Amino acid sequence: MDQQQILSRITAMVEDEKKLRDALAAGEIDGPTEHARLGVLERELDQCWDLLRQRRAKAEFGENPDDARVRLAAEVEGYQS
Secondary structure: OOHHHHHHHHHHHHHHHHHHHHHHHOOOOOHHHHHHHHHHHHHHHHHHHHHHHHHHHHHHOOOOHHHOOOOOHHHHOOOOO
């Protein structure tokens, strides 16, 4: 994925997150369902942000940004920006 594709994916996931919160507020889904779905989204968002940071770092230091790879969710969860 290139930078624009990653940013588009992040935007879509943020929109999905908002829809989940709205669905919970409207009583369309229950708390545990929202929590489970948000957990998946948050892990995927962590991975996308990590991939974007890798690409930017590689470009900054003269490396090929296309060499950046998606890391496992367990690796990127809990990173502090």
